[in-house]
Amino acid sequence: MRLIAALTIVGGLYAALAPGVSQAEDTPPLSADAVQGKQLYETTCISCHGPNAQGVENRGPSLIGAGSAAVEFQVGTGRMPMARQEAQAQKKPPHYSWEQAAQIGAYIQELGGGPTLPKGQKLRATDEKAISRGGELYRINCSACHGFGLGGGALSSGKYAPSLNDASDREIYAAMLTGPQNMPVFGDAQLTPEEKLAVIGYIQSLKANKDPGGFGMKRFGPVSEGLMIFLVGMVALVFATLWIAGKS
The missing domain is CATH 1.10.760.10 (Cytochrome c-like domain)
Known part of the structure; x- marks a missing residue:
């Protein structure tokens, strides 16, 4: 009886903990740029877009699926962060550099994917x-x-x-x-x-x-x-x- 009880307890604990362990193992670690981007995100973006970039009602939309290209455009041109809600986000002196905007974009990209800018090539035709x-x-x-x-x-x-x-x-x-x-x-x-x-x-x-x-x-x-x-x-x-x- 004691053996059956012990096996039952161990089985219950494994059933409760195994999904969490499996989920943790399935979640890939963030890249170095994304780690830096997460720190920047939690400094200025989290209040409007939420801790998991899923948005905050009446403050900011979800960024899941927005992709790094959208983040780089909005942050790199100074349109984000916004001081207040307006009809349109205006271009202004940026709070972060394009490199930092790319790091925030890398974090958002690894959270939910989306469009990305080409890397390692000129972004204009010349002929x-x-x-x-x-x-x-x-x-x-x-x-x-x-x-x-x-x-x-x-x-x-x-x-x-x-x-x-x-x-x-x-x-x-x-x-x-x-x-x-x-x-x-x-x-x-x-x-x-x-x-x-x-x-x-x-x-x-x-x-x-x-x-x-x-x-x-x-x-x-x-x-x-x-x-x-x-x-x-x-x-x-x-x-x-x-x-x-x-x-x-």
Whole structure:
């Protein structure tokens, strides 16, 4: 009887503890970058996104499945952490460097997966044929919100498409991959990695090209530029007429 009782107790303890042991063994350890990222996450992100990145109601969404690309974009551009809830997270001087943002992204990536930025390669096309193709893709997919001259524009409900004039290759690629705010997601099924590089190449080449013929008014477009020239010219003509009339 004592033997049966002892076996029963041991079996019960094993049944209670074995799942936890198995689960612990199945959970892989965090990488070195993810360990650093977890420390940074618990310093500034945990209050809104929760201890396991599953979100906090009325504060911040779950980051499970968001991927490192989304974290790098939001944190690396200073959009996160937010001081308060607004219609749109605004770009500002970042609280963390891009390296630290990548570490936080590595932690979120290992928690729940998601889209990641390519590593070890340039994130822009440089040959003229690819850049020309990137221009076509940009005009079809991006210019309606960001403008033909990269200046951005207003959207509904207090949101806006930001200017791309100071956006880096990494920032643009991450935005296309994750679709922040009102921006659609351009996954590899919508734009292949090569097409993304072509779009970035076109954007950066457009910023490098200077406007011929003088002041370009930030490329607002021929209608607005022509109207401004007309108004300035008419005012100059009126003053010239008055001056001539006064002299005569």
